[in-house]
Amino acid sequence: SPPEHVAKALELICKDPLRRDYALKACGDYGRALQFAHQDLQGDEELVRRACSQDGWALQFAASELQNDPEIVLLAGTQK
Numbered sequence: 481s482p483p484e485h486v487a488k489a490l491e492l493i494c495k496d497p498l499r500r501d502y503a504l505k506a507c508g509d510y511g512r513a514l515q516f517a518h519q520d521l522q523g524d525e526e527l528v529r530r531a532c533s534q535d536g537w538a539l540q541f542a543a544s545e546l547q548n549d550p551e552i553v554l555l556a557g558t559q560k
Contacts, residue, residue, distance in 0.1 A: 489513045503527055511535030511559075514542065525552075532556040 481487070489510035492502050497518040506513040507527055511534035514522060521527055523543035531538035532552055536559035539547055546552050 486510045490516065493517060497521070500524065500527065504530060507531035507538065508534060511538035512541065514538045517541075519543075522546075525549075528552060529555060532559060535559060 482490070486509075489506040490513055493506035493513045493516045496502055497516055498521070500521060503513070503517045503521050503524075504527055507517070507530050511531040514528065514531040515538075517527065522541060523546060525546060528538070528542040528546045529552060531542070532555050536556035539552065539556040542552070
């Protein structure tokens, strides 16, 4: 089973994938929770930055325009 912080992040974001506040909290704790956020939120620059700051692999779940943003790519590339 996943670590407790991961399970809590996933539980929170899956409660309501449209709630930005849930997504910000979940992605701050576990960046890859971005994959469960609503598609509109996957294009939210602040949310994607937070997710990529926590886990660079979260970039793959961001909207394509943010996946091609040089600053976000650099941010993601400096994370684990």
